[in-house]
Structures are given as C-alpha cells and as structure tokens.
Amino acid sequence: MIWFSSARFEESKWQQQWRDSHIFEAEPNPNKPKFYMLFAYPTISGALHIGHARSYVIPDAIARFKRMLGFNVFFPLGFHATGIDCLTIYERIREDPENGVRYGIPVEDAAKLGSPVDVERYLEAAIEESLRRLGLSLDFRPKASTIDSPYNRFVQWQFRKLHMLGHLVKRDYHLPWCPRCGHPVSLDAAEADVSEWRGAAVKEYTVIKFKDEEGRIFPASTLRPETVYGVTNLWLNPQTDYVKVKVNKEIWIISKSSCQKLHDQGKHVKTLEELSASILEGLKVVNPVTGRFIPVLVADFVNPDEATGVVMSVPAHDPYDYLYSKSNYHKIVEPIQVIEVEGIDRTPAEYIIEKLGIEGIGDPRLKDAVKELYKKEDRGSIVSSIERFGGMKTIKAREAVKKLLVDLNASDKFFELSVKPIYCRCGAEIKIKVIKGQWFIDYADPNWKKKAKRCIERMETFPPTYKRNLLEIIDWLAERPCVRRRGLGTPFPLEEGWIIEPLSDSTIYMAFFIITKYLNAGLIQEDQLTDEFFDFIFLGHGSIDDVSAKTRITEEMLRKIRREFDYWYPLDLNAGGKEHKTVHFPFFIFNHVAIFPEKYWPKSIFVNWHLVAYGQKMSKHLGNVIFLDEALDKWGVDTIRFYLLHGSNQWRDFDWRDEECRVYQKHLERFRNLIREMMKAESAEDRLMDTWLESIFNMRVQEVTCFLEKGEIRRAIDTAFFRVWNDIDWYRRRTSNRGVKIRYVKKWLKLLAPFIPHICEEIWYMLGERPFISTASWPKIRKEGVDMRLIELEEILKKTMDDVKQLSQLTGCREKLCIYTVSEEEFGHFTAAKEFLSEELGFTEVNVFRASDEERYDPANRAKRARPKRPGIYLE
RNA sequence: GCGGGGAUAGCCAAGCCAGGUUAAAGGCGCAGGCUUCAGGAGCCUGUCCCGUAGGGGUUCGUGGGUUCAAAUCCCACUCCCCGCACCA
Secondary structure, eight states, rough: OOEEEEEEEEHHHHHHHEEETTTTTTOOOSSEEEEEEEOOOOOSSSSOBBHHHHHHHHHHHHHHHHTTTEEEEHHHHHHHBBBBBHHHHHHHHHHOGGGGGGGGGHHHHHHOOHHHHHHHHHHHHHHHHHHTTTTTTOBBBTBBBTTHHHHHHHHHHHHHOOOOOOOOEEEEEEEEETTTTTEOOSSTTTOOOOOTTTTTOOOEEEEEEETTTTOEEEEEEEGGGGGGGOOOOEEETTTTTEEEEEEEEEEEETTTHHHHHHHHTTTOOEEEEEHHHHTTTTTTEEEETTTTTEEEEOOOOOTTTTTSSSSOOOOOHHHHHHHHHHOOOOOTTTOOEEETTTTTTTTTHHHHHHHHOOOOOOOHHHHHHHHHHHHHTTSSEEEESSSTTTBBBHHHHHHHHHHHHHTTOHHHHHHHHSSOOOBBBBBBBBBEEEEEEEEOOHHHOOHHHHHHHHHHHTTEEESHHHHHEEEEEEEEHOOEEOEESSOOBBBBBTTTTOOTTTTTTSHHHHHHHHHHHHHHHHHHHHOOOHHHHHIIIIOOSSSHHHHHHHHHHHHHHHHHHHHHHHHHOOOSSEEEGGGGGTHHHHHHHHHHHSSSSSSSSEEEEEEOOOEETTTTEOOTTTTTTHHHHHHHHHHHHHHHHHHHHHOOOTTEEEEEEEEEHHHHHHHHHHHHHHHHHHHHSOOOOOOOHHHHHHHHHHHHHHHHHHHHHTTTTTHHHIIIIIIIHHHHHHHHHHHOOOOOOHHHHHHHHHHHTSSHHHHHHHHHTTTTTTTTTTGGOOOOGGGGGOHHHHHHHHHHHHHHHHHHHHHHHHHHOSSSSEEEEESSSHHHHHHHHHHHHHHHTSEEEEEEEEEEEEOOTTTTOOOOOOOOOOOEEEEE
C-alpha cells in the first residue's frame, strides 16, 4: 500500500519537488501583500547542529504560515563567514585532518581543503544542503556569503556612509595580545586563539597617583577607586625590586615586573634606577583626593606582578589590609570608613573577619571573605561624612570618583587579565596591549540612540518583553571597535591594513539580498556595484541616467532593481537566537536608522531561546555536538521539526533527548495510521456531532491562527496536532463513525503544514490535491461557525462521565445510572446520549431525569445536588 | 560588574503575561491488564496521601504580603543558567 512508502523517501521527494517547482522563490507582486523575513544567517563555524535547526525551523513555520495566509513571502539566506572561524578550522585540520570531525568535516574531505576560503566554500555547501534537508522554505537564489567580493563592496559602501554621517570615531583601545603572533587574541569559551581560556577576561584597574615630597608618583592600582577616601597608607612588597621610571613626563615608582606591561599598554617607560622597598618605606605621600599625608609601608601579601605592584591600604574595607595593619602597624594605622552597609555596625572588614572567624592573614577562607565583603559593599553606600559622594550608592560613586580623579589629573588605567597566565595557541603568554587610533562605531551617540529608540517603539518583538529590554540595551551600548587586523572580512575602506569586524559587517545585509538575486543570475556584474549604484537602489539618490552611465547598467534594469527593493523593503521580520539580543539586533537597528529613511526601518524581531543536549551546552570542546545531518538520518525531518517546535516553549531553553525525539516519531507514525484508517472508513450523518465537529474545528482554526500570529509556536502546534487529534478521537467515540468527513482531514493537514510539511504534502497528494499544500490557502476563520453552547454541553458530558467513573470505582456500582439535570438543554443532551453513556460507562441501565421531576427515581435524593453544568448522579 | 532568564510531583517538562474551571497537560520511568508475537511493537488503566457518592488533606525553590481565592500578582532571600563588544 502506498501509505507505507518510506517516510524518508517521501521527505526528500517533496523537497525535490518544491525545488523543481520554484514555489519558494518570490518575485515582486503588487497585488499581494509582501512579507520579507529572514533568520540571522548561519556562521560558518562547522556543520550545522540541531541547535541551529531549532533557530531555523521556527522562522520557517512562520514563513509557511504567512505564505498560506496569502502573503508574498521573501525568505532568503546568506552565510556569515567573516572572522577567524574558518581560519581556526583550517589551522586545526592542517594540524591533523582528524580534527575536522569536531566541525562536522569528514577526514577525507578535510585533507583536501587547502585554505581558509576552501573551508568556507566547503562548509557553505554542506550547510546549504542541510538547510534543504530540513525542509526550509527558503529562496536560495539570492544566497551570498560575507566573504564574497560583491558583499565586500556593499559593506564598504555602508562604512563610507557611516563615516560621512559622523558615526565612526578613533580612540585608544586595549585588548589581549599575543606578542609572538603579533596580533590580538580572543578570550572566549570556544578557545579560538588561546590554549586554555579558564574564564579569563580583561580587568580594568584605576591607577591613583600618590605623590611624595620629591614629586615622585606612587601609582596605586585598585578595582575600587571609591575607597580612596579610606586609604591609610600604601603597600609595597618588601621582597620585590621596585624601580624609578620615567613614564611619559612623570616619575613613577613601580614594581620591576610592571614595566614591560606599562610599555605594552602604550606608555613610554624609561628605567632610571632600582630601589628596594625598604628604602621607600616610611616615605610620606599625599592622597590626591583628600590631601592627607599617608605613609608608604610594606606588606608581603602584596603581589608585585599584579598591575603596578603598588596598592592602597584600606583597612576599613579590605580584610587583608585590616589584618595586616592590625598585627603589624596597629599604632600607626587607624581604619577610615568610606562605605556603610545596612546591618553592619562596625567597619565592614572587621565585621566579615569576625563573622567568618578568620584567624590571620594565612587563613584560606580569606579569599571568600573578600568576595563576600565586596559583594555586600557594592550594594552599600558612601558614608555621609564624605563630601560630594556621601549617601551615594557604591557603584555610582565608583564611576563618579573615577571621573573626579581624571579631573584632578591624578589617575590612569592599567589592564590585567583576571586569570594569569593565559597562553596563546602558539605557546606565548598573552599580554594586554593598547592600540592607538582604533576605529569605533559610535553607538554612544545620544542622537543616534534616540533615533534607534524611535524605531524600536514602533516595532513588534517576539517575545513582547524583549522590546523593553532592547530599549535598555540601546541606552547601555557604547562605542564598538569595528575593525581588526586579521581574519576573513571586508577591507576597511578608510584606512589600509584593517578589515571590518565580523559583527559590524552584518547589520543591513538584508538590503543586499535584493541585489544578489541579480548578481547570481548574471544580470549585473560585480564591478558595477559602485557607491552611486547603492545610493540609487537603496536610497533613491542620483539621477538614473547618470547612474546608468557610470555603472553601464541599463536604466531599465536600474529601475527594476530599485522598484524591487522598494517593494520588499523594509524587513518585516528578523529572527535569531537569544545570543543576538544584546549585540546583533541592536546593531541591526542602529545601522538601519542611520542609513535608511524611516519607511525602510525594520518592523519586527523574533528571538528564540537556545538548545542544550541532555542538560549540557553542546560544544566542540565537550564533543557532545549533535550534528543536524546525523539527526536527520536518524529521525527524519518531520520528526525533528515536530520535536523542536513542540518539545519546549520557543522562549525557553530546549533540552534535547533522543528518547523524547523517539516519542515524536511515534506520534507521527500514529498520525499516519489514523489518517489511513479514517480514509478507509465511511462516515454517516450524525447531525448533532457533525455540528459539534464543525464548531470545534472552527475554534481550533481560530486558536492556531491566533497563536501563530503571536509567535506562540509551541502552543500553535500543540493545538493543531494534539487538541485537534483529541477532538477527532472524541467525535469517533461519540458517533458510530470511524472517520470524519474529508474536508476536516484537509483542514487539519493545513493547520499542520507549517510545522510538518512533508507528511502533510504526502497525504495532501494522496487525497488528490494539487499542486502543494505548501501553497494552499490557510483555513478561513469562521467565527459564526462555532456553536459555543454545544461545545460546552459536550464538556459537561465529559466531566459528568469522569465523575461517574470515579464513583463507580469507589462504590462498585455498575447496574443503574441516574442523572438529574437542571436545565432543559442538558436534559435533552444527556437524554440523547443515553446509549453512548451506557456503553462507555458499562451501566446496564441509564436514566436521565429533570431534577425537578416529581416522578423521578431517586432514592438518595441526589437531584438536590444537581446544579447547572453539573448534573446530580445516582448509582446502583 | 551590567543585563536577561529560570527554580513545578521519581525524572524531563507545560501552565504563570489576562488569579478561581489546576492535584496541576504531555512525555519518560514504574505498576496492572488486553492484544499480538519471527522480531520489535501496539492498545487500555493506574501512578501525592486518605476515602464504599462526585469528598477531604498536603503540594508548584525559601520566607513574608495582597485577595473571598495564588503555581499564577507584590516584596525579600537562596540557588542555577545565559549574553556583554575582537568567538559570532
């Protein structure tokens, strides 16, 4: 029988047919409302895994739904290949082709890849194939990669625009750096550059300049500059060599080991003489903020390899300082309190030490004490006696004091890694380096922020709560470094030797997909993509004859492309994973509002949450990545789609488990069987239940439509599959019919087509429908076709049956069932269902009485318990 | 640090936005039954405790609060997860 043809075969067959018939390729059509949507394009960092699949299947369901609703849906895709991913993969497989496996590249293929670009092309093809196998209703014609040279021209145009608009600025910038490789490295969990990340990040110390009588500067490093008000002395390490150095035009006293770091961080450092800590001990220096003189003392817990090797002693707020000065300098040092914390009546350092019962400076719990104290103090506020900052929250005061120090010309910055040492993959130790004249995109610009917010105000976000979040993110964003020295990417058009950073080159690419359609079709050529061309197409600038003359593109073609752009733009929906919430989506908005006129500003954003496998994040490192192709081989597309869409709420993280996936596979098998069984069955007229089915179906259509419109994908498929199934089951139970009328089957399939399109196509075809369910129209919502009263009566019936079951189990009565109803409607409904009740509940005799009926049989007077929607019950 | 999300029965996981119809969907596991059997499987019932009349008791991280009524709203606390600018 044809129904038994292999599901796998069906799936690829339908994918091929969709492809051959070009149904997902969209052309402008002024008679249809358009819907331009896409998902944030995949990064080329290995073969796709099931986490990607979740992020793509959700938008695909939306695309399919919109298409069935009658929208002209443009749903293209591209590939994000800029950055160092392909470089890294290339290096790994060059070390050993076996490493390719971690990225989903079989050994024999890995060996053949001769360059990072080869890697990119290989993976691009593999990813495209996986996306097709996922049954995505994409238009593949405009596909483009961010390393294609036409794309580069487009991004260069964008950056010239940003520059013209004043959105690019130059600043100094610090970052982790490998001295041997001579380039910056990334500190991240993927360990793209470093051999072991260990959670390292860059810490910013504030250096506070304390001067002695000779004008020599003791630059104390601190993470909590607000405590400068509580400094009692400075600490040096007595076992370390200190040096007097000339830093730019000042004389600094620092630990020897910090010289090189200062140099790396962009200072001119000249060593003048070596000094031991003991010579320096006892010197008086002045606190630049309070003007107080304080002594320089020594303490052996001071780490000379951290920052400048000179630290402030704040015994009121630091357990180390407290303990050390108490036991060694108790006559000289008196703690000065700066921060107060609710519930602590002493100096916080003293409090924490007593609370934890810490013995002395060697106590291993001291680290925890520091941690706990810092946390408490960060929630505290500055004591009122301190001028300007009294009463201010600690965190706020920290920033304010930083600013004050800058104004007093008494501070500097020093960067350190939070975890040391960190090694580059080449083996060298990572340093912090300051880059002079780094280009930034100025997302801190308040006017630009204002415009971005205006765009967001009018946007719709899924989930709706993201909108508020977005506005906060816009406030919080600052300058973004936008160029780098290495990796694949677009050469920076304003300065040689830089390429544009991978996130900054992917903010308005949706506009470019209109162009790539024409490029890929060979209708225009790369060298015709001039700034005049982009200005004309995207912004309508310039005169057409002029642009045509300069680009050698015919006016007719220019007009066509311009019109097409104007048709599709703005973007209606941008979908992406939650990792894009704080970076990509805000950039996408910023760049749109900067470059495009208001009518082209984006309309909505859909965020989906992540996927983990067996409670663990998938990572190449852990080797627990479930590749999409493998999953597809194992389970088939519709099973995976079904599971991914229904297994968890789209706005919660998803936990993949094979056992659960199997359950969904079974559901689909049973679904197939059910349909087959129903098709074979005759269905007789049953006026009451036919009306009920019609009503409930109309209601389900409404629900599913409403859920999809709100982006509630899980609820939509839950209703479309399980609720409808229950309804059909109920109908079959309540009537003598084994099946339902064919039009319900068709309607049901339509409701499911956005989610599990392959199986729906197959059945659709079996039912003689042509050409595709994918292009069929969504069921009409018929509010008037819903008989709510009848639906409710059936609910009352079900509930009553449950009660009877419970009672009969409890009492063991199976003979006689009496039901007492209050309303005429219920009386009629139950009377008509007598035979059904008898069969279902196993009672030989079923009687239905009006509760008010004097003649009723009711020995226990159960009729008095009857209420509307809840008939009385008596059993024997 | 900044920002976001979460904590639900043996486990996984819905519900929370719009409080009552929620002892709380679904799945896994477990128990019993039916059917089938080459094999796997399929189907039904039960699964917090008590109960011979649809009932009662105790439950949704911890502690308070609002309300006639809270898993759902408010406050505080504890713990977990995630993003944050050279990984994209």
